[in-house]
Amino acid sequence: MISIRNIVKQYAGYRALSDVSLEVETGTVFGLLGPNGAGKTSLIRIINQITAPDSGEVYFNGERLGRHHVERIGYMPEERGLYKKMEIGEQILYLAQLKGLSRSEAIRRTKYWFEKLEIQAWWNKKIEELSKGMQQKAQFVATVLHEPDLLILDEPFSGFDPVNAEIIKNEILELNRKGATIIFSTHRMESVEELCDSIALLNKSHKLLDGKVRQIKDSFRNGTYTLEYEGARVNAGADAPFDVVSEETPDSRHRLTLQMKPGTAPNDALRYMLPLAAITHFEEKVPTMNEIFISTVNKMSGHE
């Protein structure tokens, strides 16, 4: 869908993107992750042709990105808003027409979405008269009304209350099932990792790593498990197939964090514990995106 090749963007005081290359496959949910100031918004603005890169190219379905692609992209920026004094219905029609929809088609689709999100009664209200949640729904409708092939959402859930965030999240996933490619951008990595098929981590204008979420996580597995049991405390001896990293007893249960010894399998840990305790919970401790990010940053700075 989108192929980003060797993008460099230099601003007067600093470098926003240094030689960044990415592939976003059609029909996937792609997460663009990184802390504030990593270069995410700069990259997104380049894909939206709001700014141009100093060097490098962007391809849209194999074609060099051009003005006509604008109508196939839906963009919800991090800093978003609508005309305060304009009626909500007119406003969405206006934005949709700017994306190339005919007025009649825009009216038809706006009605559909307003009913779906239960805001049809507010068609003639001005934005300033609406609640924050309503405004956000309207903003979302304006983003997706022209049925874009590519939906780019910068910090999509910031500012949404939990109920609306859930509604919008489900709508986004439904659009994805219908074939739209989604790019999420966020600095709150945990908020989207379960939604994403693939991710890219950006830090200080550089791409740290990218790939399928599953593969990245697999590559960061380190044989750590969490085990909970009830009953008397078990004192794991030197003969155990694991080392105890930490141990805590928040309530009647004991929780162990285990590090498997080399050459052992998780089943060995269970086999060791089964005769000694009533196991209630056993799970591999998969590193979160946050942890992966931090360990990658540390590794990189260690090399320097």
Add this chain to the structure above:
Amino acid sequence: MNKILLIIEREYMSRVKKKSFIVLTILVPLLFIGMFAFIGYLAVKGDELGDEKRVQVIDETGSFTGKLQNTSSITYVYTQDRFADARNTFRDKGYNFLLHIPPASSPAPVELLSDKKPSATTIEAIESGLSHIAEAERLRAAGIDTAVLAKAQKRIDIKAKQITEAGEKDAQTYTAYAVGFLSAFLIYMCLFIYGTQVMRGVIEEKVSRIVEVIISSVRPFQLMLGKIIGVGLVGLTQFVLWIVISVVLSMAGGTFLAGNAKHRMEQTMPAKAKEQMQQVQQVQSPDNSMAQIMESIESIPVVYTLSCFLFYFLFGYLLYSAIFAAVGSAVDNETETQQFMLPITLPIIFTFALAQSFIINNPDSSLSVWLSMIPFTSPIAMMIRIPFGVPAWQLALSMLLLVLGFVGTTWVASRIYRVGILMYGKKASYKELAKWFMYRD
């Protein structure tokens, strides 16, 4: 292209539908006509509006008694009382002033007594009344016939004629004054009103954060141009409506007022001093002046002046509103615009100030010519000069420079604008603006 039309439509409709637009469109012509009507009323009836002043006169020379002419605001009453008594009693008798004319042999001056300070016009009126009588008295004493003198003193009106290829024509200097000043004033006002509207619109888009959504669909330049053209059309609409409403109102009210004014003048005439009346009649009778005004208006090449006005209004507006848009993009709210406003408004105010005092009196001086060439000052300066006649080559050059100025300014402004609208919370300096200008597309 289609998208620019959409933007223009939205900018236009959202403003025209506003209550403030409708109110302003109806109110301004009413205010203007009301103002002119009031001024006209004052001119005709001004004397009567002032409070009546009663003057008690003690004439010890005897030569003034009965000769001072009452006016609508001053009434003279003569008395034989002694000055020393009268000075204590005139207020109780209901007089505002006591005028004491000592005998010709006395070195004492003519005195005007009152408990309040007399106004300058009152003193002048009494002084000139006395002087006229004294003058006529002395002339008669010297054996000169006042009737002969009145003839000799006939006021001379200059009929200014301009020599053109087509022969002589009336120069109509006063009409040129009025037309030049009025059109320059309108352009001056509109640059401010509509330029500021463009700036507010840009700030509104930036503050409400909708701008990034829009420029993911259209180029920043399209958005800026659409806004400028949209607001400009609002301005033109307002102009046309103002003119239409003014014409309708003044045609309706004009016939009524004109009839009234004439009637009133005839009424007040007999009360005025003889000489004054003669003078008035010598200058022109009311009917005559009406005809002259009509002649003046017909002397203006309407199509030529109007098209020049539209051209300078349009391109002056386009040039300045592009700068206003760039300023709007560089700030986060309206109060921050101060530091950028002065350099923009200075040339406008400077030209307008010069226009009233210098250009209108010296329309062909080299300074006036230069000001009417520079794109930033030409919309106002040239409109002042046009009614006085401008060589075709100067007009053509000025228009060309203005169009070039507009293209150049818009180019610079749009480069600042495209960066500025995405910058938040950064206080922009001129250095910053220069950097934005240099950014690559």
